[in-house]
Amino acid sequence: DGGITQSPKYLFRKEGQNVTLSCEQNLNHDAMYWYRQDPGQGLRLIYYSQIVNDFQKGDIAEGYSVSREKKESFPLTVTSAQKNPTVFYLCATLGGQYYGYTFGSGTRLTVV
Amino acid sequence: QKEVEQNSGPLSVPEGAIASLNCTYSDRGSQSFFWYRQYSGKSPELIMFIYSNGDKEDGRFTAQLNKASQYVSLLIRDSQPSDSATYLCAVLKAAGNKLTFGGGTRVLVKP
Numbered sequence: 243d244g245g246i247t248q249s250p251k252y253l254f255r256k257e258g259q260n261v262t263l264s265c266e267q268n269l270n271h272d273a274m275y276w277y278r279q280d281p282g283q284g285l286r287l288i289y290y291s292q293i294v295n296d297f298q299k300g301d302i303a304e305g306y307s308v309s310r311e312k313k314e315s316f317p318l319t320v321t322s323a324q325k326n327p328t329v330f331y332l333c334a335t336l337g338g339q340y341y342g343y344t345f346g347s348g349t350r351l352t353v354v
Numbered sequence: 355q356k357e358v359e360q361n362s363g364p365l366s367v368p369e370g371a372i373a374s375l376n377c378t379y380s381d382r383g384s385q386s387f388f389w390y391r392q393y394s395g396k397s398p399e400l401i402m403f404i405y406s407n408g409d410k411e412d413g414r415f416t417a418q419l420n421k422a423s424q425y426v427s428l429l430i431r432d433s434q435p436s437d438s439a440t441y442l443c444a445v446l447k448a449a450g451n452k453l454t455f456g457g458g459t460r461v462l463v464k465p
Contacts, residue, residue, distance in 0.1 A: 285455045287452065339385060343388075345397040345399070347397050
């Protein structure tokens with residue numbers, strides 16, 4: 243089955259630690275995206291990548307880093323995580339102008 | 355002005371009624387429009403997309419687009435309790451490479 247796999251589903255880290263979230267896709271889509279969703283809030287774009295070895299900052303890139311070494315993978319690192327309510331991180335790919343995004347199932351990060 | 359605006363709700367509708375959700379966008383060059391449904395604790399799932407003026411129907415869902423008024427809507431007919439969710443409007447600009455989302459409208463369908 244084609245799709246996007248985000249792992250792990252739940253993640254706990256201590257404040258100040260770095261943490262890396264995984265996103266893997268087998269849809270053969272070029273463009274990949276990372277969004278953050280705080281409780282009761284909308285989606286905010288962190289980073290996106292159109293092709294391998296290239297990526298652009300979104301609206302809230304500070305405190306995050308990404309890499310795109312291969313088409314299938316777009317990991318997100320939260321640098322020096324801050325204590326806050328559990329945040330929902332969503333990875334997505336763009337299948338084309340008439341297909342919109344396909345989302346992964348998300349990772350919930352809690353910093354204690 | 356936000357690029358994509360939605361009423362946050364909650365929009366409360368009785369079971370069996372029509373739920374009407376609205377979305378406005380600011381960029382006249384926008385070319386494709388999407389409606390996503392997000393259940394609490396889950397990731398968004400695509401339920402409709404539209405790119406031409408007029409109506410597009412899929413089952414109980416109808417998307418309506420009016421580019422002159424920069425307005426896109428979603429109608430949910432015969433609303434069911436399982437339709438209770440947050441509905442996100444998203445817009446893709448011409449030659450765009452990412453979707454811009456509205457804040458979402460929370461819909462509550464009461465039995």
